[in-house]
Amino acid sequence: MHVGNARYVKREDLPETVPVFPLTGALLLPGGQLPLNIFEPRYLAMFDAALAGDRLIGIVQPSLLEAGEPAEGPRLPLSTVGCIGRITSFAETGDGRYITSISGVCRFRLLNEIGQGHPYRTFKIAPFMADLSAEDDESAVDRVELLRVFRAYLDANKLEADWESVERAGNRTLVNSLSMMSPFGPAEKQALLEAPDLKTRAETLIAITEILLARDFGDSDTILQ
Incomplete structure (x- = not known):
């Protein structure tokens, strides 16, 4: 799969871990695009790190309670399945925000959280490799x-x-x-x-x-x- 200027074909093309951006009500699918307005300091730091590296982040919803409402809290539980996105568009606003567009690469399953001393959260993941082949009938x-x-x-x-x-x-x-x-x-x-x-x-x-x-x-x- 081509996403922006990158090509993702095999497991080695994807990271073992990704920083995750919890976002209630957001749906990113492989091949789709999700515009984001980034303003919280911890997520500004996440995007700075991603832009300096592989440009990949994980979009995931907070875990849903029985009534279908998202959980709350500073270390809120997350849904187990999200989607890796590549930052394919980026602009600074001049007032401390980033306006970005994230392009979907493939879905993933969260495995375990990795403590790396960042203000944002990072998880080891298991990518859905079938998403890269686009072999759906x-x-x-x-x-x-x-x-x-x-x-x-x-x-x-x-x-x-x-x-x-x-x-x-x-x-x-x-x-x-x-x-x-x-x-x-x-x-x-x-x-x-x-x-x-x-x-x-x-x-x-x-x-x-x-x-x-x-x-x-x-x-x-x-x-x-």
Whole structure:
């Protein structure tokens, strides 16, 4: 996989450990992009270190409680699965902040925390190597059903889309882009992140959207016709 100016193919291309950026409600998937506004001193230090090194950080949500709400606290527990991102865009604002864009490389599982004396947290990780090969069967995605539900959601919320771009997008780009831009809560976004393959992620996205439509607009069968 090419991300920015780097190429990630084998395990040796990825670090054994990554600094992690806990971010509630954020979803980064391989190939996706996540804009970030960095202002906390500990995370400014994290980005300084990453820019001086391999430019890789881990995006991970705080662990979710039974009600689906994120945990709280200075050393809060984290969800076990996140996504490695490469800093592919970076700008200083002049008032102490960084405006950055992170491009998804591959998902990872947290193994154990490594104490390195930094103000931010670093973990040993197990990368999802299959994410680098992009061998998901895109044809297994029910594109017709996905677009039907997407259109129903837009219509129900009186929103519009660039349908020419949607039609041009491949199934992987379509599924991952819709997942990342979805207005779902932390628990739903974590489920989309942890989906084992593209087909399952698409099915999860469809199911969550149908539930949202039924909850907010009544009879989902009528809306989705």
